[in-house]
Amino acid sequence: MIDIKNLRASVDDKEILKGLNLKIGKGEVHAIMGPNGSGKSTLSYVLSGKEGYNVSGEIQFNKKNLLELNAEERAREGIFLAFQYPIEIPGVFTNNFLRTSLNSVRKANGKVELNAIDFLKIIKEKAKELNIGEEMLLRPLNVGFSGGEKKRNEILQMSLLEPSFVVMDETDSGLDIDALKIVSNGVNSLRDPERSFLIITHYQRLLNYIKPDFVHVLSEGKIVKTGDWKLALDLEDQGYGQFIN
Amino acid sequence: MSNGQEFIKNYKQGSDYAHGFVTDIETIDVPKGLSKEVVHFISKQKKEPQWMLNWRLKAFDRLQSMKEPDWQKPKYPKINYQDLYYYSAPKSLTDQPKSLDDIDPEIRKTYEKLGIPLLEQKKLAGIAVDAVFDSVSVATTFKDKLNEIGVIFCSISEATREHPELVQKYLGSVIPMSDHFFATLNSAVFTDGSFVYIPPGVRCPMELSTYFRINASNTGQFERTLIIADKGSYVSYLEGCTAPMRDENQLHAANVELVALDDAEIKYSTVQNWYPGDKEGNGGIYNFVTKRGACRGKNSKISWTQVETGSAITWKYPSCILQGDNSQGEFYSVAITNNYQKADTGTKMIHLGKNTRSKIISKGISAGHADNTYRGLVSIHPKATGAKNYTQCDSLLVGNKCGAHTIPYIENKNSTSEIEHEATTSKISDDQLFYCRQRGLNQEESVSLIVNGFCKEVLQQLPMEFAVEAQKLVGISLEGSVG
Ligand SMILES: Nc1ncnc2c1ncn2[C@@H]1O[C@H](COP(=O)(O)OP(=O)(O)O)[C@@H](O)[C@H]1O
Numbered sequence: 001m002i003d004i005k006n007l008r009a010s011v012d013d014k015e016i017l018k019g020l021n022l023k024i025g026k027g028e029v030h031a032i033m034g035p036n037g038s039g040k041s042t043l044s045y046v047l048s049g050k051e052g053y054n055v056s057g058e059i060q061f062n063k064k065n066l067l068e069l070n071a072e073e074r075a076r077e078g079i080f081l082a083f084q085y086p087i088e089i090p091g092v093f094t095n096n097f098l099r100t101s102l103n104s105v106r107k108a109n110g111k112v113e114l115n116a117i118d119f120l121k122i123i124k125e126k127a128k129e130l131n132i133g134e135e136m137l138l139r140p141l142n143v144g145f146s147g148g149e150k151k152r153n154e155i156l157q158m159s160l161l162e163p164s165f166v167v168m169d170e171t172d173s174g175l176d177i178d179a180l181k182i183v184s185n186g187v188n189s190l191r192d193p194e195r196s197f198l199i200i201t202h203y204q205r206l207l208n209y210i211k212p213d214f215v216h217v218l219s220e221g222k223i224v225k226t227g228d229w230k231l232a233l234d235l236e237d238q239g240y241g242q243f244i245n
Numbered sequence: 246m247s248n249g250q251e252f253i254k255n256y257k258q259g260s261d262y263a264h265g266f267v268t269d270i271e272t273i274d275v276p277k278g279l280s281k282e283v284v285h286f287i288s289k290q291k292k293e294p295q296w297m298l299n300w301r302l303k304a305f306d307r308l309q310s311m312k313e314p315d316w317q318k319p320k321y322p323k324i325n326y327q328d329l330y331y332y333s334a335p336k337s338l339t340d341q342p343k344s345l346d347d348i349d350p351e352i353r354k355t356y357e358k359l360g361i362p363l364l365e366q367k368k369l370a371g372i373a374v375d376a377v378f379d380s381v382s383v384a385t386t387f388k389d390k391l392n393e394i395g396v397i398f399c400s401i402s403e404a405t406r407e408h409p410e411l412v413q414k415y416l417g418s419v420i421p422m423s424d425h426f427f428a429t430l431n432s433a434v435f436t437d438g439s440f441v442y443i444p445p446g447v448r449c450p451m452e453l454s455t456y457f458r459i460n461a462s463n464t465g466q467f468e469r470t471l472i473i474a475d476k477g478s479y480v481s482y483l484e485g486c487t488a489p490m491r492d493e494n495q496l497h498a499a500n501v502e503l504v505a506l507d508d509a510e511i512k513y514s515t516v517q518n519w520y521p522g523d524k525e526g527n528g529g530i531y532n533f534v535t536k537r538g539a540c541r542g543k544n545s546k547i548s549w550t551q552v553e554t555g556s557a558i559t560w561k562y563p564s565c566i567l568q569g570d571n572s573q574g575e576f577y578s579v580a581i582t583n584n585y586q587k588a589d590t591g592t593k594m595i596h597l598g599k600n601t602r603s604k605i606i607s608k609g610i611s612a613g614h615a616d617n618t619y620r621g622l623v624s625i626h627p628k629a630t631g632a633k634n635y636t637q638c639d640s641l642l643v644g645n646k647c648g649a650h651t652i653p654y655i656e657n658k659n660s661t662s663e664i665e666h667e668a669t670t671s672k673i674s675d676d677q678l679f680y681c682r683q684r685g686l687n688q689e690e691s692v693s694l695i696v697n698g699f700c701k702e703v704l705q706q707l708p709m710e711f712a713v714e715a716q717k718l719v720g721i722s723l724e725g726s727v728g
């Protein structure tokens with residue numbers, strides 16, 4: 001699905017990703033753990049096409065050179081980023097934003113755009129599964145949402161857009177245990193042999209609910225260790241110190 | 246590195262302006278320049294009664310001792326008033342068309358291109374249209390239906406002939422003839438525009454609207470609109486404006502007067518999309534307009550909503566004189582400037598009566614090298630006990646070569662009044678744009694969505710039929726502002 005080779009990214013003169021290699025197959029769930037400042041969010045932005053980085057290396061996505069596509073083209077190809085800090089857009093109702101988003105992706109993929117009525121049916125059902133009240137859909141996007149609401153709204157968008165590759169950046173931070181379960185259920189119900197996940201987290205607890213196939217440790221812009229889900233338990237016990245000189 | 250801060254790319258072409266075509270028809274023009282003869286000529290073309298001609302001539306005399314104001318922020322090269330034409334009419338209309346079917350097919354096509362059907366069978370549901378082409382009104386639809394309930398909706402020229410008592414009573418009663426240079430100029434040479442009278446107790450059952458189209462070159466457009474809502478009546482009125490693309494600047498100096506008597510309400514909406522000039526700032530309309538409403542009766546209300554996206558320079562302050570006790574004035578404005586456009590706009594709320602209330606919501610959006618100024622006056626007079634005003638002025642910057650300014654003037658002479666003012670300035674952030682694009686929207690769709698969100702409160706005030714159009718216009722006028 002995605003093959004990242006010797007990925008380097010810098011801002012101004014500061015190098016953040018320093019030669020990162022990672023291969024994720026179809027249907028696989030990978031977790032990336034790492035201390036603050038190790039470059040996890042930067043990786044998520046570089047994968048999804050945020051501008052402002054000097055990038056070198058290769059990223060192959062379904063045989064395409066991802067680095068040649070801009071952010072919206074990547075989104076339309078099926079890449080989805082659940083943001084660590086979802087952005088507020090005043091005056092734009094969540095409903096309206098989600099429909100605009102879904103329709104631009106559908107249009108790019110040669111599907112008919114949904115009218116307001118058909119869209120409402122779909123969104124209401126999905127919102128219910130994620131325990132999102134309808135009144136939240138009528139509020140401006142992320143404005144005044146609690147931390148938990150913002151994260152659930154990200155998962156709602158994911159389940160609406162049905163992407164083929166999902167990057168989740170610390171979606172679990174700031175969630176209480178109930179919200180964590182709801183979010184994990186949302187993710188698990190989307191697990192599919194055709195869909196891959198890259199889950200960025202600080203804590204092992206999320207991985208109790210969403211069991212990854214592989215766990216990687218990111219330190220100073222490089223993957224320094226890879227293992228199965230038991231690696232996450234190790235990290236929980238012993239911290240990152242053992243991998244960082 | 247192309248991140249959102251480094252905006253300002255080319256406005257694709259001047260040709261993005263969809264209404265920029267010219268209609269090829271034969272016209273009658275007056276001799277160039279401003280003179281008594283020209284005033285006589287216009288009045289004669291309109292078959293006006295003597296009193297109307299005298300009124301114009303008086304304005305012409307006053308004008309001789311007046312000076313063009315220059316306190317506004319956007320400066321412009323001196324206009325040579327002797328180098329302009331003051332009248333242009335399609336030749337085919339010298340004998341007024343008897344019915345809508347008699348309209349010159351070329352003109353009819355123009356309106357069809359603009360999406361404004363004139364033939365009643367093809368009408369927009371429930372909207373009566375008056376169409377003004379250069380200096381004359383070419384068609385007013387739905388007249389008969391409105392006549393049945395006593396609503397008068399016709400061109401101002403027709404009104405001077407058919408309803409002289411109303412025109413004489415109210416014309417110049419809100420904007421005095423010698424108010425200021427452009428108002429006086431308009432009083433002398435105004436060409437056409439709409440007249441509306443709503444009788445007591447009548448709620449006008451359809452939107453009334455006028456479309457102004459400047460076609461001829463080197464021609465000023467000086468329209469005049471007068472709307473009177475008699476006791477207990479209601480009317481919603483909308484004006485739209487477009488012009489061809491031309492290299493030279495064209496002057497548009499209209500006067501609009503509204504009068505609301507006891508318990509009456511007038512809702513006046515404008516979607517102004519005059520040609521803004523090309524991306525280098527050549528050409529475009531000078532939109533110097535005087536709009537003023539008098540809430541003359543108790544419990545009356547006047548609400549201005551404007552969406553200003555066009556013109557090279559927009560200079561206007563739709564205002565309310567709140568004379569009647571408990572009367573209300575509202576001003577909702579979106580002003581978008583891109584490339585080298587300039588706007589200096591806002592409102593005046595003059596509180597004279599007791600418990601008068603006013604509300605001002607202004608959203609200024611500036612992109613490219615444009616400059617956008619909100620200028621507003623809230624004036625509370627000594628007798629306006631219990632008056633209240635709420636003002637909110639928000640500016641949104643797209644890029645870092647544009648400017649936004651907020652200049653609120655407050656004069657308070659009554660200690661029982663309450664005045665609230667809020668102002669914010671923000672920028673479209675790279676993070677907002679990226680978030681939208683990550684969800685599949687392209688750059689322009691993202692800007693349009695964010696800006697529409699910013700303007701929502703104002704756009705919501707527009708009649709439903711026009712709100713969707715206005716949203717699209719917001720997107721189109723900002724095309725190319727981010728790159
Ligand atoms: N736009 C930027 N400009 C400068 N430094 C940045 C920028 N983005 C991230 N960094 C720096 O790069 C490092 C990695 O940041 P980030 O990817 O957010 O880490 P993580 O998500 O793992 O906490 C940090 O030291 C951070 O300060």
Ligand SMILES: [Mg+2]
Binds near residue numbers: 041042169170
């Ligand atoms: Mg992070």
